[in-house]
Amino acid sequence: MAHISGVYINSAFLENTLYTIKRGIELSGLPVEFYEIITKPKRIHIVYIPVKMDSGRIEVFEGYRVQHNDALGPFKGGIRFHPEVTLADDVALAILMTLKNSLAGLPYGGAKGAVRVDPKRLSQRELEELSRGYARAIAPLIGDLVDIPAPDVGTNSQIMAWMVDEYSKIAGRNAPAVFTSKPPELWGNPVREYATGFGVAVVAREMAKRLWDGIEGKTVAVQGLGNVGRWTAYWLAKLGAKVVAVSDINGVAYKKEGLNVDIIANNRGLGGPALLEAFVSKDGAQYVKDPDAILAVDVDIFIPAAIENVIRSDNAGRVKARLVVEGANGPTTPEAERVLYQRGVVVVPDILANAGGVIMSYLEWVENLQWLSWDEEETRKRLEAIMVNNVARVYQRWQKEKWTMRDAAIVTALERIYKAMKLRGWI
Numbered sequence: 001m002a003h004i005s006g007v008y009i010n011s012a013f014l015e016n017t018l019y020t021i022k023r024g025i026e027l028s029g030l031p032v033e034f035y036e037i038i039t040k041p042k043r044i045h046i047v048y049i050p051v052k053m054d055s056g057r058i059e060v061f062e063g064y065r066v067q068h069n070d071a072l073g074p075f076k077g078g079i080r081f082h083p084e085v086t087l088a089d090d091v092a093l094a095i096l097m098t099l100k101n102s103l104a105g106l107p108y109g110g111a112k113g114a115v116r117v118d119p120k121r122l123s124q125r126e127l128e129e130l131s132r133g134y135a136r137a138i139a140p141l142i143g144d145l146v147d148i149p150a151p152d153v154g155t156n157s158q159i160m161a162w163m164v165d166e167y168s169k170i171a172g173r174n175a176p177a178v179f180t181s182k183p184p185e186l187w188g189n190p191v192r193e194y195a196t197g198f199g200v201a202v203v204a205r206e207m208a209k210r211l212w213d214g215i216e217g218k219t220v221a222v223q224g225l226g227n228v229g230r231w232t233a234y235w236l237a238k239l240g241a242k243v244v245a246v247s248d249i250n251g252v253a254y255k256k257e258g259l260n261v262d263i264i265a266n267n268r269g270l271g272g273p274a275l276l277e278a279f280v281s282k283d284g285a286q287y288v289k290d291p292d293a294i295l296a297v298d299v300d301i302f303i304p305a306a307i308e309n310v311i312r313s314d315n316a317g318r319v320k321a322r323l324v325v326e327g328a329n330g331p332t333t334p335e336a337e338r339v340l341y342q343r344g345v346v347v348v349p350d351i352l353a354n355a356g357g358v359i360m361s362y363l364e365w366v367e368n369l370q371w372l373s374w375d376e377e378e379t380r381k382r383l384e385a386i387m388v389n390n391v392a393r394v395y396q397r398w399q400k401e402k403w404t405m406r407d408a409a410i411v412t413a414l415e416r417i418y419k420a421m422k423l424r425g426w427i
């Protein structure tokens with residue numbers, strides 16, 4: 001049982017997150033008291049948001065903002081709109097943001113917000129009212145140097161536009177740097193659309209340089225054709241890899257000679273299944289109906305970029321790739337990771353591999369604070385430089401120990417937070 005805020009919360013997700021921290025502290029040799037501090041959020045806020053529904057009736061939604069740790073800088077983390085999200089989940093997500101921001105070398109602590117709602121059930125007007133209501137409820141708690149939210153599951157750049165507008169009205173001034181991942185027309189940056197996938201591709205290239213002779217001609221399979229999967233496939237091909245297979249919930253598109261990824265850039269409006277179909281009809285790819293077949297394609301690099309828990313102990317033996325780069329959050333179970341480790345398969349953990357989104361958020365914030373905007377190429381170069389540096393740091397740490405790369409990443413993240421807290425005199 002996780003003990004948070006005087007309440008015992010039964011949450012497997014929070015338990016797993018606390019276990020990750022405990023293991024990281026044990027491996028790193030940091031003092032055990034650090035565990036007590038780093039597993040407790042600095043503040044937990046619960047808010048209630050009344051919304052007048054289209055039917056005329058008032059519905060009250062419950063929301064949270066968990067501000068976990070700000071030793072390294074202002075709190076930073078997304079806002080999730082999901083019907084089943086709990087306070088315990090939000091605490092776990094906030095803790096993971098603290099680790100992710102630390103590992104990425106950003107001047108940020110970690111936070112996460114959530115509203116218990118199924119956004120698909122709301123009309124556009126109801127969604128706007130809820131988003132503005134949530135922004136009003138948390139307005140006294142956030143700020144461009146205090147806590148900077150962004151989108152997460154169930155929220156997007158339009159919702160950020162409503163929230164930044166609502167906050168600006170309250171502040172009596174335009175306040176662009178309080179939310180990130182805004183539309184390019186409203187102080188956002190065009191790189192955001194593909195930042196996470198681009199980052200995953202850069203990480204794969206950096207690992208290929210270290211493990212082999214480079215990414216050129218290496219074969220790749222990508223699971224998932226959503227925001228992360230499609231742009232990972234696109235950029236990997238642009239960086240010189242041969243993307244031979246992509247998949248979505250419906251099946252796999254396979255082409256031995258390598259898929260034409262320009263189909264991705266030329267069909268931005270298409271959903272995953274339609275994009276898969278386009279590879280078959282326009283690029284002559286072979287269609288395989290079983291979506292799980294992607295796992296066993298004979299490639300050098302496998303990128304799970306769809307959902308969590310796809311590589312498990314029952315199927316880890318089928319993975320033929322020698323390098324797995326986690327585009328999705330939590331795609332490999334701990335048991336599967338042990339199987340892969342014993343077989344010599346290198347797994348680059350999510351916390352390192354998919355940090356491109358939050359790093360792009362940081363760049364947008366830096367632009368907004370100075371009222372300037374970098375062009376697309378300049379922004380991409382800055383994002384790439386940070387990702388390259390992060391891989392180098394974790395790789396170096398990993399080489400020194402007989403750990404998994406995930407262990408090396410967690411320890412690196414924890415050490416940076418610990419040092420900041422120690423210097424501040426918090427511990």
Ligand SMILES: NC(=O)c1ccc[n+]([C@@H]2O[C@H](COP(=O)([O-])OP(=O)(O)OC[C@H]3O[C@@H](n4cnc5c(N)ncnc54)[C@H](O)[C@@H]3O)[C@@H](O)[C@H]2O)c1
Pocket residue numbers: 196223224225226227228229247248249250272273291292305306307308327328329330354355357
């Ligand atoms: N979007 C980001 O910037 C970002 C940043 C960091 C991490 N992530 C993580 O990356 C993952 C994907 O996020 P996204 O934004 O691309 O989501 P998304 O909803 O845009 O796409 C997910 C895709 O996965 C597909 N899918 C679902 N089940 C599948 C299966 N069994 N086999 C193959 N495909 C399947 C879906 O059809 C969809 O196309 C999630 O774990 C998310 O938490 C996303």
